[in-house]
Amino acid sequence: MWWKHPYFKYITGFILLLIAIFFMNLLHIFDPIKIIIGTLFYPILIAGFLYYLLKPFVKWLRKFKFMPEELAILTVFGVIAGAIYVASFFLAEKINTQVSDLTNKLPEKLKKMTKEAENTIEQNDMGMLSVETLRQKAGSYFSELAQGFGENITQIVSTVTGATTVIVIVPFVLFYFLKDDHRFVPFMMNFIPKKHVDEGKQVLRNIDEKLSAYIFGQITVALVDAALMYIAYLIIGIDYALILAIFVAVTSVVPFFGPIIGIIPALVISLTQDPAMALYVLIALVIVQQLEGNLVAPLVLGNRLNIHPLTIILLLIVAAALYGFIGMLIAIPLYAVLKVTIINLYSFYKLRH
Incomplete structure (x- = not known):
């Protein structure tokens, strides 16, 4: 009979698993797991990207016999820190000037451009558009935006704090990624039958x-x-x-x-x-x-x-x-x-x- 077919059993089991996951999600059973994954996701993602960027340089330094693994990693970290310091020394003032200028002058320029656009509309709209209506809609939009910003200020502060935490954690995660990467393959092979190890x-x-x-x-x-x-x-x-x-x-x-x-x-x-x-x-x-x-x-x-x-x-x-x-x-x-x-x-x- 068709219900005795193995595929029917697999599909039934899969559907029952989905139903179980759905109800477990409703009961918030997965919330701790979501928090753990959400906390670790960004540090691991950023460290993973940096790992593949820095791995060739660490391997090159390891070719020197006097260079142990930890010292090679720290040397690469030191070179990056030095490059950041040099770049900030030469570019920080220019970036700060441009950011300050952008913050102070751009809103005024946008306001001037908006005023010119309003004048153009008034001269060419032939009654089809109302500048006052556009102004009211824009004012309403920015009012709602400001209100939303005020309501979500806690979330914004939390995001900034989280970003700071990630920046602090990433170097430590990256260090151990580079140091212990040779252990990853043997660890994964523990979950594979011996005949499929190769x-x-x-x-x-x-x-x-x-x-x-x-x-x-x-x-x-x-x-x-x-x-x-x-x-x-x-x-x-x-x-x-x-x-x-x-x-x-x-x-x-x-x-x-x-x-x-x-x-x-x-x-x-x-x-x-x-x-x-x-x-x-x-x-x-x-x-x-x-x-x-x-x-x-x-x-x-x-x-x-x-x-x-x-x-x-x-x-x-x-x-x-x-x-x-x-x-x-x-x-x-x-x-x-x-x-x-x-x-x-x-x-x-x-x-x-």
């Missing part, structure tokens, strides 16, 4: 190579994008070029959409200077993306991920809808891990059968 090691090795290639390559591409956009901003003469370039560096870690998101502040600022400058910003983006797509990305990334561009775009859209910028950040490497795991396991299955 296959398990191969899967983990492939995953490590894919993640290392993607993270190191994407960070490199993001820094190159930021440097090229900074040069472009200086050429077109836009204000706050350094801050805008730093913003591009942060967002360009996300492929495809990151550079587009990164120029949004530049477009806003360019409109306050000269509307024609917004066109120059877009032209600069196109040129930089052409240089990146034809020169930088093939050299740094190559085809090591082997993911179709359409797949990447769809993954980023879904990840953004689910988890925002963080979702977009981890969607591609997570997909690469799953893809490598499934392909390897299927290959091993075919070899054994």
Whole structure:
């Protein structure tokens, strides 16, 4: 009979498991687990990204016989701290000046631009739009925004505190990631039957190579994008070029959409200077993306991920809808891990059968 088929048993068991999870969630049984995962997620995520960036340098230092593992890691940490100090020494004053100028002058420029837009509407709307209505709606919106800010001030303070905690914890997590990474594979092999140990090691090795290639390559591409956009901003003469370039560096870690998101502040600022400058910003983006797509990305990334561009775009859209910028950040490497795991396991299955 059909209900005795193994697939029916598996589907029934799966449905019962989902029902059990649903009711356990209603009873808040998973709340402690959610808190633990939420607390550890960001430190582990940031430390994981930094691990793949710093691992090649630690391995290079380990080649020197007089350099023990702990000293190699601390040396890399010291070099990074020194680089940050030097950068802050030369750039801190410029960044502070631009941030202060941006904070003080941009609202006034936006207000002036809004007033000019109102005058344009009054002269050309022919009664179809009411400036007073637009002003009332804008006032209502900003009033609600201010009220929401006041109501969520506790959450904002909590977020800032959490970010500070993450910054403090990450170096310690990263240190042990770099120090004890050789223990990870033997630990994972404890959960795999002995006859599949070789296959398990191969899967983990492939995953490590894919993640290392993607993270190191994407960070490199993001820094190159930021440097090229900074040069472009200086050429077109836009204000706050350094801050805008730093913003591009942060967002360009996300492929495809990151550079587009990164120029949004530049477009806003360019409109306050000269509307024609917004066109120059877009032209600069196109040129930089052409240089990146034809020169930088093939050299740094190559085809090591082997993911179709359409797949990447769809993954980023879904990840953004689910988890925002963080979702977009981890969607591609997570997909690469799953893809490598499934392909390897299927290959091993075919070899054994």
